[in-house]
Amino acid sequence: MSQKTEHTFVALLEKHQNIVHKICRLYTNDQAAHNDLFQEITIQLWKAYPKFRGDAKFSTWMYRVALNTAITLYRKSKRKIKTQEFENVAFKIKAEEYDDTTEKQLSVMYAAIKELNDIDKALVFLYLEDKNYSEISDTLGISEVNARVKMNRIKKKLRSILNP
């Protein structure tokens, strides 16, 4: 691929990298694995870039490739680097912005989301990213109705965790 293409790709990835970081945080538990997955997603995005048609939004296309890498292609690295576990620290919000109860609720919910299976995590992720059900069903290859049903079940599950 030409240098110009490479520069354009890197600029786009730099701009939209938050999407990749959020996926990495959802699917990994430590910094080493986060970096590993970030690297694999970047490689897969770069490999798939020739297929990217300008008519679609780069970020939309990115969601698909990045999630596919996290759910399907990524093989956990065998490296055992002792790093601090993210747990909920990764998602910790500034305490002063919420009262104690809200903060606690959020913390419990983030922990619960980390415990979901790969597919449910992807659903919640796309939902939190404000994607509509048509986009969610397109990205995952499931029906819109099933995406809604599944999302409602996850909501119910989270509710029951918060209010046992």
Place this chain on the structure above:
Amino acid sequence: MDELELLKKDWKKQEKNLPHIEAQEIYPILLKKSSSIVKWIFFISLGELALGVFLNVFLADSEYWKTVEDIHLKNGFIVFYIVSYAITLFFIYKFYKRYKAISTTDSAYLLMKNILKTRKIVKYYIFYVLASSAITAFVTFIFTLLYSSDFDNIREDMNWPKAIGFGLLVIIIFVVVLWLIYSLLYGILLKKLHRNYKELKRLEL
């Protein structure tokens, strides 16, 4: 308020806590090699296809053909080898086509489906190799009993049903054990993929 709506509000805020990688740090990543499951599958599958070809080509040396000739199987085996090469080529072609169809820009479901289909081609190939090896081993065993000079002295008094039954049993046990080990390894390699695929299949279009 809906719990997830609360989370959605917070989700945006946590963006400022995310790491930031500079463009200069992205360039070297583009040069790195992928270690994805597809790459693993590709190399393992190539190894398996090569193993079949290796067994056909390198184990069949002149001594082997001499033995085969002695037990009157040379012509039969020539036909078998020609058919076997054609079948192997067909599997390689199918594998290549399926492998090319794997695309990360497809939906998650389609991507998983294509990976599993690609892998299945190689699984069928291994099944074919084991089955054809079992059949040739059995035919060789029978013809050895019938024509090999090693059995000239005992051929008259041989209990044929017992000998054939014993040969068949050994070959079947051998092949079944190899198939079970193979399926187990295959299952371990694709455990996560199978689990996620099953989950998506339930929610399929």
